[in-house]
Amino acid sequence: MSTTGSYIDALRGGLDASGLRVAIVASRFNADITDSLVEGARAALREHGGQDEDAAVIRVPGAWELPQTAARAAESGRFDAIIALGCVIRGETPHFHYVCEEASLGLGAVARSADVPVLFGVLTTDDRAQALARAGRGRDNKGYEAAIAALEMIGVYRSLRGTS
16 A cells, blocks of 8 residues: 555645644444544644644444534534545445445535535455555555545635635
8 A cells, every 4th residue: 555656745745734623524333443544634634733622533333324424514514624434344245335335425425515525535445454554554544645635625625715
């Protein structure tokens, strides 16, 4: 897992999280992995001037509950961005497909209707090893990557509103 060639490397220096309020909506299912994703997101925000108290971590049972909670967080008007983090690992039944599809489609619908950026940081992997590889330390962590994308998108939204 690498960020080589990714926009992450190009954006690291020009982003500013100071004074921004971000909701990190994270599932508890596969908690060791989602905890690492949350820490990756928080680390990215801190690295770019954010304060821990400005990143509200909202826990939900699983990936299925991410869209509805992200929608409520966006509607609250309290946040500059919403970062949805979760982990769904393929099992032996079709349940994996249902949960992944609804999490993806649901968060997409929220993103299209919200006035703030909504970022998708849900791992959908074939096995635990793939999930762990995407939830490690540093910039390879997908929570970190989602937080960097959130900072960029806040700037994009502000630019489009003429408030940058």
